[in-house]
Amino acid sequence: MAPLATGIAAWGLMTGVAMVKSGMSVGEALAMTFLVYAGSSQLAAIPLIVAGAPAWVIFATAFCVNLRFVVFSLHLRPYLMHLPRWRRLANGYLTADMSYALFTRRFPTPGTTPQQHREQEAYLSGNYCVTWCAWMIASVIGIALGNLIPAAWGLGFAGVLCLVGVLCALxxxxxxxxxxxxxxxxxxxxxxxxxxxxxxxxxxxxxxxxxxxxxxxxxxxxxxxx
Incomplete structure:
Protein backbone atom coordinates (compact mmCIF):
# COMPACT_ATOMS: atom_id res chain seq x y z
CA MET A 1 0.00 0.00 0.00
CA ALA A 2 2.91 2.37 0.65
CA PRO A 3 3.58 3.13 -3.06
CA LEU A 4 -0.07 4.13 -3.45
CA ALA A 5 -0.08 6.38 -0.39
CA THR A 6 1.18 9.37 -2.41
CA GLY A 7 -1.89 9.34 -4.63
CA ILE A 8 -4.16 8.85 -1.62
CA ALA A 9 -2.50 11.77 0.15
CA ALA A 10 -2.85 14.04 -2.89
CA TRP A 11 -6.54 13.20 -3.10
CA GLY A 12 -6.98 13.81 0.63
CA LEU A 13 -5.14 17.13 0.40
CA MET A 14 -7.39 18.28 -2.42
CA THR A 15 -10.50 17.20 -0.50
CA GLY A 16 -9.36 19.12 2.58
CA VAL A 17 -8.78 22.23 0.48
CA ALA A 18 -12.17 21.82 -1.23
CA MET A 19 -14.01 21.63 2.08
CA VAL A 20 -12.47 24.86 3.35
CA LYS A 21 -12.89 26.61 -0.01
CA SER A 22 -16.59 25.71 0.03
CA GLY A 23 -17.11 27.81 3.15
CA MET A 24 -17.12 25.06 5.78
CA SER A 25 -15.56 25.95 9.11
CA VAL A 26 -12.42 24.17 10.28
CA GLY A 27 -14.46 22.23 12.85
CA GLU A 28 -17.02 21.12 10.26
CA ALA A 29 -14.30 20.10 7.81
CA LEU A 30 -12.44 18.10 10.46
CA ALA A 31 -15.66 16.40 11.58
CA MET A 32 -16.50 15.44 8.00
CA THR A 33 -12.98 14.12 7.45
CA PHE A 34 -12.91 11.83 10.49
CA LEU A 35 -16.57 10.73 10.49
CA VAL A 36 -17.34 10.30 6.80
CA TYR A 37 -13.93 9.06 5.57
CA ALA A 38 -15.08 8.75 1.95
CA GLY A 39 -13.46 11.11 -0.51
CA SER A 40 -15.90 10.63 -3.37
CA SER A 41 -18.93 11.13 -1.15
CA GLN A 42 -17.36 14.14 0.52
CA LEU A 43 -16.67 15.80 -2.82
CA ALA A 44 -20.18 14.99 -4.05
CA ALA A 45 -21.80 16.33 -0.88
CA ILE A 46 -19.81 19.59 -0.61
CA PRO A 47 -21.54 21.50 -3.46
CA LEU A 48 -24.94 20.30 -2.22
CA ILE A 49 -24.18 21.55 1.28
CA VAL A 50 -23.02 24.90 -0.10
CA ALA A 51 -26.18 25.16 -2.23
CA GLY A 52 -28.37 24.52 0.83
CA ALA A 53 -29.85 21.30 -0.56
CA PRO A 54 -32.21 19.30 1.70
CA ALA A 55 -30.50 16.81 4.00
CA TRP A 56 -32.18 13.85 2.30
CA VAL A 57 -30.70 14.88 -1.07
CA ILE A 58 -27.21 15.10 0.45
CA PHE A 59 -27.54 11.70 2.14
CA ALA A 60 -29.04 10.10 -0.98
CA THR A 61 -26.20 11.42 -3.14
CA ALA A 62 -23.54 10.18 -0.72
CA PHE A 63 -25.30 6.82 -0.54
CA CYS A 64 -25.39 6.43 -4.32
CA VAL A 65 -21.76 7.45 -4.75
CA ASN A 66 -20.68 4.91 -2.13
CA LEU A 67 -22.86 2.03 -3.33
CA ARG A 68 -19.73 0.27 -4.57
CA PHE A 69 -18.90 -0.46 -0.94
CA VAL A 70 -22.00 -2.63 -0.75
CA VAL A 71 -20.37 -4.79 -3.42
CA PHE A 72 -17.07 -4.71 -1.51
CA SER A 73 -18.84 -5.75 1.69
CA LEU A 74 -20.61 -8.65 0.03
CA HIS A 75 -17.29 -9.88 -1.31
CA LEU A 76 -15.48 -9.45 2.02
CA ARG A 77 -18.26 -11.04 4.07
CA PRO A 78 -16.91 -14.63 3.95
CA TYR A 79 -13.45 -13.32 4.90
CA LEU A 80 -14.68 -11.53 8.02
CA MET A 81 -17.74 -13.38 9.35
CA HIS A 82 -15.64 -15.17 11.98
CA LEU A 83 -14.87 -11.81 13.64
CA PRO A 84 -16.95 -10.18 16.41
CA ARG A 85 -19.49 -7.63 15.20
CA TRP A 86 -17.55 -4.59 16.45
CA ARG A 87 -14.51 -5.66 14.46
CA ARG A 88 -16.62 -6.19 11.36
CA LEU A 89 -18.04 -2.69 11.83
CA ALA A 90 -14.51 -1.32 12.16
CA ASN A 91 -13.55 -3.09 8.94
CA GLY A 92 -16.58 -1.57 7.25
CA TYR A 93 -15.54 1.94 8.29
CA LEU A 94 -11.90 1.46 7.28
CA THR A 95 -12.44 -0.27 3.94
CA ALA A 96 -11.17 1.79 1.02
CA ASP A 97 -11.02 1.15 -2.70
CA MET A 98 -7.33 0.37 -2.92
CA SER A 99 -7.04 -1.62 0.30
CA TYR A 100 -9.92 -3.77 -0.96
CA ALA A 101 -8.33 -4.16 -4.39
CA LEU A 102 -4.92 -5.19 -3.06
CA PHE A 103 -6.42 -7.54 -0.49
CA THR A 104 -8.61 -9.44 -2.95
CA ARG A 105 -5.70 -9.75 -5.38
CA ARG A 106 -3.47 -11.17 -2.62
CA PHE A 107 -6.17 -13.46 -1.20
CA PRO A 108 -8.58 -14.57 -3.94
CA THR A 109 -10.34 -17.01 -1.56
CA PRO A 110 -11.29 -16.74 2.15
CA GLY A 111 -9.15 -18.52 4.72
CA THR A 112 -10.32 -21.78 6.24
CA THR A 113 -8.00 -22.09 9.25
CA PRO A 114 -7.32 -19.76 12.21
CA GLN A 115 -3.81 -19.13 10.89
CA GLN A 116 -5.14 -18.10 7.49
CA HIS A 117 -7.75 -15.87 9.13
CA ARG A 118 -5.05 -14.11 11.15
CA GLU A 119 -2.83 -13.70 8.10
CA GLN A 120 -5.63 -12.18 6.03
CA GLU A 121 -6.80 -9.86 8.77
CA ALA A 122 -3.23 -8.72 9.42
CA TYR A 123 -2.70 -7.91 5.74
CA LEU A 124 -6.02 -6.07 5.56
CA SER A 125 -5.32 -4.13 8.77
CA GLY A 126 -1.87 -3.09 7.54
CA ASN A 127 -3.40 -1.72 4.35
CA TYR A 128 -6.08 0.06 6.37
CA CYS A 129 -3.46 1.69 8.58
CA VAL A 130 -1.44 3.10 5.68
CA THR A 131 -4.54 4.26 3.81
CA TRP A 132 -6.18 5.87 6.84
CA CYS A 133 -3.02 7.67 7.96
CA ALA A 134 -2.22 8.95 4.45
CA TRP A 135 -5.77 10.21 3.97
CA MET A 136 -6.25 11.80 7.39
CA ILE A 137 -2.86 13.50 7.60
CA ALA A 138 -3.18 14.93 4.10
CA SER A 139 -6.79 16.01 4.65
CA VAL A 140 -5.91 17.84 7.87
CA ILE A 141 -3.01 19.56 6.09
CA GLY A 142 -5.37 20.50 3.26
CA ILE A 143 -7.85 21.97 5.74
CA ALA A 144 -5.07 23.94 7.44
CA LEU A 145 -3.69 25.25 4.16
CA GLY A 146 -7.05 25.67 2.41
CA ASN A 147 -6.67 29.41 2.07
CA LEU A 148 -3.14 29.14 0.68
CA ILE A 149 -3.38 26.40 -1.98
CA PRO A 150 -5.33 27.34 -5.13
CA ALA A 151 -8.04 24.83 -6.02
CA ALA A 152 -6.98 25.23 -9.67
CA TRP A 153 -3.91 23.09 -8.97
CA GLY A 154 -6.09 20.02 -9.46
CA LEU A 155 -4.46 17.95 -6.71
CA GLY A 156 -7.18 15.30 -7.04
CA PHE A 157 -5.76 14.24 -10.40
CA ALA A 158 -2.97 12.32 -8.67
CA GLY A 159 -5.59 10.32 -6.79
CA VAL A 160 -7.40 9.55 -10.05
CA LEU A 161 -4.16 8.34 -11.64
CA CYS A 162 -3.55 6.10 -8.63
CA LEU A 163 -6.98 4.49 -9.03
CA VAL A 164 -6.43 4.02 -12.77
CA GLY A 165 -3.17 2.22 -12.03
CA VAL A 166 -4.90 -0.17 -9.62
CA LEU A 167 -7.70 -0.74 -12.15
CA CYS A 168 -5.25 -1.64 -14.93
CA ALA A 169 -3.40 -4.07 -12.65
CA LEU A 170 -6.62 -5.83 -11.69
Missing amino acids: ANTALRRLAVLVAGSASVAAYALPLKLNIVVAIAAAVLLCSVLEKRDPRLAAGEPA
Whole structure:
Protein backbone atom coordinates (compact mmCIF):
# COMPACT_ATOMS: atom_id res chain seq x y z
CA MET A 1 0.00 0.00 0.00
CA ALA A 2 2.91 2.37 0.65
CA PRO A 3 3.58 3.13 -3.06
CA LEU A 4 -0.07 4.13 -3.45
CA ALA A 5 -0.08 6.38 -0.39
CA THR A 6 1.18 9.37 -2.41
CA GLY A 7 -1.89 9.34 -4.63
CA ILE A 8 -4.16 8.85 -1.62
CA ALA A 9 -2.50 11.77 0.15
CA ALA A 10 -2.85 14.04 -2.89
CA TRP A 11 -6.54 13.20 -3.10
CA GLY A 12 -6.98 13.81 0.63
CA LEU A 13 -5.14 17.13 0.40
CA MET A 14 -7.39 18.28 -2.42
CA THR A 15 -10.50 17.20 -0.50
CA GLY A 16 -9.36 19.12 2.58
CA VAL A 17 -8.78 22.23 0.48
CA ALA A 18 -12.17 21.82 -1.23
CA MET A 19 -14.01 21.63 2.08
CA VAL A 20 -12.47 24.86 3.35
CA LYS A 21 -12.89 26.61 -0.01
CA SER A 22 -16.59 25.71 0.03
CA GLY A 23 -17.11 27.81 3.15
CA MET A 24 -17.12 25.06 5.78
CA SER A 25 -15.56 25.95 9.11
CA VAL A 26 -12.42 24.17 10.28
CA GLY A 27 -14.46 22.23 12.85
CA GLU A 28 -17.02 21.12 10.26
CA ALA A 29 -14.30 20.10 7.81
CA LEU A 30 -12.44 18.10 10.46
CA ALA A 31 -15.66 16.40 11.58
CA MET A 32 -16.50 15.44 8.00
CA THR A 33 -12.98 14.12 7.45
CA PHE A 34 -12.91 11.83 10.49
CA LEU A 35 -16.57 10.73 10.49
CA VAL A 36 -17.34 10.30 6.80
CA TYR A 37 -13.93 9.06 5.57
CA ALA A 38 -15.08 8.75 1.95
CA GLY A 39 -13.46 11.11 -0.51
CA SER A 40 -15.90 10.63 -3.37
CA SER A 41 -18.93 11.13 -1.15
CA GLN A 42 -17.36 14.14 0.52
CA LEU A 43 -16.67 15.80 -2.82
CA ALA A 44 -20.18 14.99 -4.05
CA ALA A 45 -21.80 16.33 -0.88
CA ILE A 46 -19.81 19.59 -0.61
CA PRO A 47 -21.54 21.50 -3.46
CA LEU A 48 -24.94 20.30 -2.22
CA ILE A 49 -24.18 21.55 1.28
CA VAL A 50 -23.02 24.90 -0.10
CA ALA A 51 -26.18 25.16 -2.23
CA GLY A 52 -28.37 24.52 0.83
CA ALA A 53 -29.85 21.30 -0.56
CA PRO A 54 -32.21 19.30 1.70
CA ALA A 55 -30.50 16.81 4.00
CA TRP A 56 -32.18 13.85 2.30
CA VAL A 57 -30.70 14.88 -1.07
CA ILE A 58 -27.21 15.10 0.45
CA PHE A 59 -27.54 11.70 2.14
CA ALA A 60 -29.04 10.10 -0.98
CA THR A 61 -26.20 11.42 -3.14
CA ALA A 62 -23.54 10.18 -0.72
CA PHE A 63 -25.30 6.82 -0.54
CA CYS A 64 -25.39 6.43 -4.32
CA VAL A 65 -21.76 7.45 -4.75
CA ASN A 66 -20.68 4.91 -2.13
CA LEU A 67 -22.86 2.03 -3.33
CA ARG A 68 -19.73 0.27 -4.57
CA PHE A 69 -18.90 -0.46 -0.94
CA VAL A 70 -22.00 -2.63 -0.75
CA VAL A 71 -20.37 -4.79 -3.42
CA PHE A 72 -17.07 -4.71 -1.51
CA SER A 73 -18.84 -5.75 1.69
CA LEU A 74 -20.61 -8.65 0.03
CA HIS A 75 -17.29 -9.88 -1.31
CA LEU A 76 -15.48 -9.45 2.02
CA ARG A 77 -18.26 -11.04 4.07
CA PRO A 78 -16.91 -14.63 3.95
CA TYR A 79 -13.45 -13.32 4.90
CA LEU A 80 -14.68 -11.53 8.02
CA MET A 81 -17.74 -13.38 9.35
CA HIS A 82 -15.64 -15.17 11.98
CA LEU A 83 -14.87 -11.81 13.64
CA PRO A 84 -16.95 -10.18 16.41
CA ARG A 85 -19.49 -7.63 15.20
CA TRP A 86 -17.55 -4.59 16.45
CA ARG A 87 -14.51 -5.66 14.46
CA ARG A 88 -16.62 -6.19 11.36
CA LEU A 89 -18.04 -2.69 11.83
CA ALA A 90 -14.51 -1.32 12.16
CA ASN A 91 -13.55 -3.09 8.94
CA GLY A 92 -16.58 -1.57 7.25
CA TYR A 93 -15.54 1.94 8.29
CA LEU A 94 -11.90 1.46 7.28
CA THR A 95 -12.44 -0.27 3.94
CA ALA A 96 -11.17 1.79 1.02
CA ASP A 97 -11.02 1.15 -2.70
CA MET A 98 -7.33 0.37 -2.92
CA SER A 99 -7.04 -1.62 0.30
CA TYR A 100 -9.92 -3.77 -0.96
CA ALA A 101 -8.33 -4.16 -4.39
CA LEU A 102 -4.92 -5.19 -3.06
CA PHE A 103 -6.42 -7.54 -0.49
CA THR A 104 -8.61 -9.44 -2.95
CA ARG A 105 -5.70 -9.75 -5.38
CA ARG A 106 -3.47 -11.17 -2.62
CA PHE A 107 -6.17 -13.46 -1.20
CA PRO A 108 -8.58 -14.57 -3.94
CA THR A 109 -10.34 -17.01 -1.56
CA PRO A 110 -11.29 -16.74 2.15
CA GLY A 111 -9.15 -18.52 4.72
CA THR A 112 -10.32 -21.78 6.24
CA THR A 113 -8.00 -22.09 9.25
CA PRO A 114 -7.32 -19.76 12.21
CA GLN A 115 -3.81 -19.13 10.89
CA GLN A 116 -5.14 -18.10 7.49
CA HIS A 117 -7.75 -15.87 9.13
CA ARG A 118 -5.05 -14.11 11.15
CA GLU A 119 -2.83 -13.70 8.10
CA GLN A 120 -5.63 -12.18 6.03
CA GLU A 121 -6.80 -9.86 8.77
CA ALA A 122 -3.23 -8.72 9.42
CA TYR A 123 -2.70 -7.91 5.74
CA LEU A 124 -6.02 -6.07 5.56
CA SER A 125 -5.32 -4.13 8.77
CA GLY A 126 -1.87 -3.09 7.54
CA ASN A 127 -3.40 -1.72 4.35
CA TYR A 128 -6.08 0.06 6.37
CA CYS A 129 -3.46 1.69 8.58
CA VAL A 130 -1.44 3.10 5.68
CA THR A 131 -4.54 4.26 3.81
CA TRP A 132 -6.18 5.87 6.84
CA CYS A 133 -3.02 7.67 7.96
CA ALA A 134 -2.22 8.95 4.45
CA TRP A 135 -5.77 10.21 3.97
CA MET A 136 -6.25 11.80 7.39
CA ILE A 137 -2.86 13.50 7.60
CA ALA A 138 -3.18 14.93 4.10
CA SER A 139 -6.79 16.01 4.65
CA VAL A 140 -5.91 17.84 7.87
CA ILE A 141 -3.01 19.56 6.09
CA GLY A 142 -5.37 20.50 3.26
CA ILE A 143 -7.85 21.97 5.74
CA ALA A 144 -5.07 23.94 7.44
CA LEU A 145 -3.69 25.25 4.16
CA GLY A 146 -7.05 25.67 2.41
CA ASN A 147 -6.67 29.41 2.07
CA LEU A 148 -3.14 29.14 0.68
CA ILE A 149 -3.38 26.40 -1.98
CA PRO A 150 -5.33 27.34 -5.13
CA ALA A 151 -8.04 24.83 -6.02
CA ALA A 152 -6.98 25.23 -9.67
CA TRP A 153 -3.91 23.09 -8.97
CA GLY A 154 -6.09 20.02 -9.46
CA LEU A 155 -4.46 17.95 -6.71
CA GLY A 156 -7.18 15.30 -7.04
CA PHE A 157 -5.76 14.24 -10.40
CA ALA A 158 -2.97 12.32 -8.67
CA GLY A 159 -5.59 10.32 -6.79
CA VAL A 160 -7.40 9.55 -10.05
CA LEU A 161 -4.16 8.34 -11.64
CA CYS A 162 -3.55 6.10 -8.63
CA LEU A 163 -6.98 4.49 -9.03
CA VAL A 164 -6.43 4.02 -12.77
CA GLY A 165 -3.17 2.22 -12.03
CA VAL A 166 -4.90 -0.17 -9.62
CA LEU A 167 -7.70 -0.74 -12.15
CA CYS A 168 -5.25 -1.64 -14.93
CA ALA A 169 -3.40 -4.07 -12.65
CA LEU A 170 -6.62 -5.83 -11.69
CA ALA A 171 -8.11 -6.05 -15.20
CA ASN A 172 -6.11 -9.19 -15.95
CA THR A 173 -8.85 -11.47 -17.34
CA ALA A 174 -11.26 -11.13 -20.22
CA LEU A 175 -14.24 -11.00 -17.86
CA ARG A 176 -12.70 -8.23 -15.77
CA ARG A 177 -11.79 -6.22 -18.86
CA LEU A 178 -15.37 -6.63 -20.06
CA ALA A 179 -16.62 -5.39 -16.68
CA VAL A 180 -14.43 -2.28 -17.01
CA LEU A 181 -15.71 -1.62 -20.54
CA VAL A 182 -19.38 -2.13 -19.62
CA ALA A 183 -19.18 -0.07 -16.41
CA GLY A 184 -17.36 2.78 -18.12
CA SER A 185 -19.75 2.86 -21.07
CA ALA A 186 -22.84 2.70 -18.83
CA SER A 187 -21.51 5.45 -16.58
CA VAL A 188 -20.95 7.79 -19.52
CA ALA A 189 -24.28 6.93 -21.17
CA ALA A 190 -26.18 7.58 -17.94
CA TYR A 191 -24.19 10.67 -16.92
CA ALA A 192 -27.23 12.95 -17.11
CA LEU A 193 -29.01 11.10 -14.30
CA PRO A 194 -29.36 13.07 -11.04
CA LEU A 195 -27.74 12.24 -7.71
CA LYS A 196 -24.78 10.47 -9.37
CA LEU A 197 -27.10 7.60 -10.27
CA ASN A 198 -24.97 6.91 -13.33
CA ILE A 199 -22.51 5.21 -10.94
CA VAL A 200 -25.29 2.91 -9.71
CA VAL A 201 -26.26 2.12 -13.31
CA ALA A 202 -22.64 1.35 -14.17
CA ILE A 203 -22.21 -1.02 -11.21
CA ALA A 204 -25.50 -2.79 -11.89
CA ALA A 205 -24.81 -3.23 -15.60
CA ALA A 206 -21.32 -4.67 -15.09
CA VAL A 207 -22.31 -6.95 -12.20
CA LEU A 208 -25.40 -8.33 -13.94
CA LEU A 209 -23.74 -8.99 -17.28
CA CYS A 210 -20.63 -10.59 -15.79
CA SER A 211 -22.69 -12.68 -13.38
CA VAL A 212 -24.71 -14.09 -16.26
CA LEU A 213 -21.58 -14.83 -18.29
CA GLU A 214 -19.82 -16.41 -15.31
CA LYS A 215 -22.78 -18.72 -14.64
CA ARG A 216 -22.78 -19.82 -18.27
CA ASP A 217 -19.05 -20.53 -18.26
CA PRO A 218 -17.29 -20.48 -14.83
CA ARG A 219 -13.91 -20.67 -16.55
CA LEU A 220 -14.28 -17.02 -17.57
CA ALA A 221 -13.90 -15.86 -13.95
CA ALA A 222 -10.53 -17.63 -13.68
CA GLY A 223 -9.32 -16.25 -16.98
CA GLU A 224 -9.24 -19.65 -18.64
CA PRO A 225 -10.07 -19.91 -22.35
CA ALA A 226 -13.76 -20.64 -22.87
